[in-house]
Amino acid sequence: MTQQLILYPLLLQLLLSILLMFFWYRINAQRVISILGSILHLGLTIFVFSFIWNNGTQTLQAGSWEAPFGITFIADSLAITLVLLTAIAGLAVSIFSSSAMIPDRLRFGYFPIFHFLLLGLNGAFLTGDIFNLYVWFEIIIISSFVLITLGGEKAQLEGAVKYFTLNFLASMIFLTAIAVLYGLTGSLNMADLAIKVSEIENRALVQITAVLFLIGFGIKAAVFPLYFWLPASYHTPPSAVSAIFGGLLTKVGVYALIRVFSLIFVGDAFLDEILLVIAILTLFSGGVGALVQNNIKKVFSYLIICHIGYMILGLGMFTEVAIAGAIFYLIHDIIVKTNLFMVSGLIYRIKGSSSMRALGGFYSNYPKLSLLIFIPLFSLVGIPPLSGFWPKISLITASFDTQSYWGLAGIIFASFITLVVIAKLWAEVFWKNPGEIPKRKKFDYFHKMGKYRKLGFVVPIVFLSFVSLYIGFGAENIQILSSRVAQELMDKQLYIDAVFNNAQNPK
């Protein structure tokens, strides 16, 4: 019973996707199923999470084939935390989608694909097999391709071509890396790889393999200089899609990097150095990119890139404190980025524009809403004690410990730029008097919507804002979690034992 526990989130999402396909044209039914399903999913993952929290890492060998022969599923603290965050963000976006997505898109399979995407995310977090990870990645990218093109507008398609090509390239590099790794070790199970790779004598080949993984995952995580697809495409689909992309897609790349570089390719000074350089340049490029944008969705897109840098930096410094910082940031970032893209969708619905120059006057017209939006915006900046602040303690401390002063400079630079960018955004969108925005005919303005539809916009934002507040004010709990994840990651033997000795300690 408990063995299969970690599969339930996967099965539930799969079931939801299939169920939703049966209601192809009945979009109201789809809305209800999706929201209820997501609530159920959240409840289930909370249960699984608490189970793992109390009982430690759980593994499952698919088809009962012993590791390393079958496909292993493993839920350690990191994996289950991400599954939980996916469930939280998923629920919010599900509610948001039911209001924000126009019926046309819903009639073309938006919800089933959305749940396939969540399935893929869950699978990627839970799998313990590198080729299986590739397959989950493929399900994620094909779902994201469909979501990003759904609607077929010009901008969407232009963005999608780039998005597709670069992500396909990433997959191919990933596949190449798997080929090399299999050639070197004859294994695909990650725990097994952790053992076998450390035994390989030709370290140069190991480094090359690691670099291939770094680039394959790096493209997906959108780090410098591989992030191009993100600013080219993230602002083109509807906000609900951007929200789930912005919150979770790049984070899968980050997750994969963390997993691979803490488990398989560990303790290589050269690789750590590369990670550090990449991280710092990512912080820099994302920051300056955000500084020059005018479209709020693009601002957020560049901020995604910028903040990926924090996590990679934590990984590059590779001390327990640094990893804990990276994990804390990851937790904070998933929630807040998802929220911000929903916010941008709401702003767009209210005014019919995403241009900072044109927008304005929110504060006087929508004071309560502004106050609500203040929470994710300034959590992002990391105004203490909001959520973005805490991980910086770990990261800065770690940068002193490891004496990576460029890293420190990167953190401060990025924090400063984020502060300036968000303050500017606040001044432009919320304070200044609005510019002339031509009224659009046939546009679903927010103020014309019914009460329930409005709630569909606002409730998920409130929900995630509260989660952000919890992360900020309950930082103690999050830090305990992050430290535990970091401890597990720093000691790869724990992971290996969990995979191989599962039979000995059944629980």
Next chain:
Amino acid sequence: MEILFAIIIGVLYAAGIYMILRRSLVKLIIGIILLGNGANLLIFLLGRISEGAPPIIPEESKVFLEAYADPVPQALILTAIVISFGLQSFAIILVKRAHKVVKTDDLDEMNATDEDS
């Protein structure tokens, strides 16, 4: 033969990237397909190739009696081929739509989404 294999793979990767670097949408798709083939062959090669020994257990036996090719890479490639097919067919349709909407085959003219707005 391994050397020839390696060269073939190199050529496929090179041709794939070269085609992706062209400005035509159609060439982009061709490049993607070539690259996919290259990656599959790489898995195949690195799983160590052996001639005339398919991993099928002989009719009359329950276990292998002689050397056989490593079945794992073959299974992986099978999965990868099918997935690539899914992606490629999607890409082909995407290109068709993009061409129809943007009205050009030239990728260089598809940069509106990167411009400041």
Next chain:
Amino acid sequence: MLTAILLGFLFALFLVFAGKFFKGKLAVVSSIIPLSLFIYFASFIPRISSGEVIRRTYEWVPSFGVNLGFSLDGLSLLFSLMITGIGFLVYVYTSTYLKNHQYLDRFYAYLSVFMGAMLGLVLSDNIISMFVFWELTSISSFFLIGFNNTSEASRKSALTALGITGFGGFSLLAGALLLGSMAGTYSITEMLSMKEALAGHEFYILAVIFIFGAAFTKSAQFPFHFWLPGAMKAPTPVSTYLHSATMVKAGVYLLMRFTPVLGDTNFWNTTLISVGAITMLYSAVHTLFRTDLKGVLAYSTISALGILVFLIGLGSQGAFLAAAVFIIVHALYKATLFLVTGVIDLQSGTRNVTVLAGLRKVMMPVAVAGILAAISSAGIPPSIGFLGKELTYEASTHSTGLVIVIVAAIVLTKILLLYAGFVAGIKPFTGKLPEKFSEVKMPGPLMWVPPLLLAILGIVFGIFPALIESSLVKPVVTALSKDASDIHLALWHGFNTVLILSIITIVVGILLYLFLKPSEKLENRIGKLEPVSPESILKKLTYFFAVFSKFWTNVFQNGYLRNYVTTIVLFLVILVGYIFIGNSRLVIDHTQLSQITAYELAVTIILIGGVFYTVFTRSRIGAVAAMGVVGLAICLLFVFYSAPDLAMTQFSIDTLTVILFVLVLYRLPKYLVLSDYKMRIRDGILSLTFGGLISLLALQVLAEPVNSDIGDFYAKNAYLMAHGKNVVNVILVDFRGTDTLIEISVLAIAAIGVYGLLKLRVKSSDRPN
């Protein structure tokens, strides 16, 4: 104590929900909050002056070592009383000043958040929680400066102020964390005992620089001072409260707080003396050239902050005593002057000091307040200002090093400040009342009582310094780890050098005031220096940085897919190539490789030929056909090398792709030659390098030992345990069945996507672009 700090936040939260009912005069009621806090803190005076330090610690985030540790000693008590006391008067004053303002509730909410944050800042013993409150003061200041948010100037100033102080905030964070890792604790009290160890630490200088970065930006020291005059865009109560009496003194507070921990080193003292001296002189000179009352006050505030930094830098008991007294002096007279300015501005509609005159005739009590404050500011007896100035001179003359320079600097500054005080406090009220101001009315008592009260206190404390001696001043000196037992405050110190300096200051200052009238001409003259001021330099830097940002962003994000791919591949090639070159273990073991047979060679040639044709042909159908040939050749390779299933799959997929290709794309236009020769060469080289590296990599991997445990396991157990003879199939459906399940999902999703792409057209009216 926690409640005391949180009260402001709670009130703000209350206003968020109940703001609607918060209108007009009702606002005055809210001043109960600062008043009761003032009384609460005042009740600690006896305990603090007897040398006690009151501590409270509340757990918060123990895993970070962050707690809400508060400690109330002389220094924090003085600041707490200022924050709540002046806060009370500002609350009262505001209720009339912004009587009918639409967003009065918001204003009070910000003000309350600020007050809470400021109290938290000065009471925190834990430097991380101090940073938390520090940032909150910056943010609330941002909202208060930008309160008139429809004015562009106001927004800009708010952004500048936030930018500068925010930068300082990160500096504080870095400094706090560095100190934390140096000392192993975030508690300032605990750090006190490690003074020697910290001063000798290799990172001492770095830590001090971070702390300075925070203090200098917050307290508007040169060259970061310019945000403060800009911040005068805020409503006057804000300027009074944040930008003269309390928030800007947070930097000074920080320096004082860290003096017992980090002070008393050469680096600490020299830097503070120099920065303080430059700031006080620079901005005191600036006051000569201002015509806006608030401008004069802003610069004189910066100058006063400079004096404080300078005094902390001197580092003697006398200097700390002078600083403690001067903080009180400055808070009293500067707050008065700002409040008076607010009255003048509101009633007469101008702050231009060149036109203001004779207002005493219409608002006598305000004039009294202004004049008394000016006297205190000038250091004329019997005001407390005189005492402050005497102590400052005393400390300066007893300093070590370049005493003459130091004394000259401070005297000059004081002369100029006397001028500034007179201009702000006396000029508007003396002389003939211009015609246009004859209609100016007296404001309500809630507006003139607060400044008058402050001004009178300035005189009362001057006459009876004993009132503040052991209650406020001595504990501050004690808190700075100096012996305070021999301190005795008195107006009359006897006839000595200091008194002579005082007389010079007053005489020269008054002469200056009589002969130099503020005028626009002067203001324009200093305007010519504007291009070299720190503000303009920073503006230019910001501008260049913006240009550079744009350049950097557009270089990488240039819109051309091929450039993106180039960058990525180049990055890969460089990294992989670098490792290859660095580790030349390039061995290809020929013995392990199998022979090449003729038909294999033939297939290879066909395959490579097919690839080349695909790449170089001008005919699209030709390219697709050649691609089909490549696929078939791969099939053959699979057949040769024991993979019949793969061959089958490859064959069918290849065929399908070609058919799909032809069906879907045959209507596309002809291939165009789009890239030029150079481009193709460049791409060709890059691609070949990439392909070459992959080949090389493949050969390298082949030279490594084989490990086939897993394949063997599958082969062994395929039939025995999974009951299949085709091992590949068994792997797909059983050993690795999950892969296959997902693979099918991928196809399903792709099908839905294709359907959507072909059928769905969103009406463009719903979304632009």
